[in-house]
Amino acid sequence: MVLVTAAALAVALAVAVAVFALTQRSSSDTAGPLPLVPVPAPAAASPGCTTLLAAVPTELTSNGTSLKVRTLADPAPPATVAWGTDDPLVLRCGLNRPPELTPTAALRLVNKVQWLQVPGEGASTWYVVDREVYAALTVPDSAGTGPLQQISDTIAAKLAPRPLRFS
Incomplete structure (x- = not known):
């Protein structure tokens, strides 16, 4: 249990650092390739991620x-894609189960896909x-709902739903 908690905290910290880095970029920093910190993505090479990333x-x-x-x-993190310049949106695939996913977590259904929102500083994942x-999908607070809906459409079309897993 301690190992699982430690791994979950490491993922949460890495996502927080990535969100912070993305939200602190100025317009002059966006001309070149976008640097992203890697986060644990043990299933990044899975068929599900390959299918999803080919369809985004x-x-x-x-x-x-x-x-x-x-x-x-x-080095680009595996199974990751980003859109935009000033406040980019970042999609990562193959991640560990988010520790915030519990039987009582508030989920949102967007275009047939269940999402768990984890708010951050200036962005939500x-x-x-x-x-x-x-x-x-990490989305700046300034973004509208369009990106979440578009990615939901892709996910619904390419990946079959599965029952929720809490462990």
């Missing part, structure tokens, strides 16, 4: 603005919790 759109719409796929700096792999 090359553009997302946020508050009427088109966000194009962003090049990631080397939304975890897909009802598919064969856990994926997370």
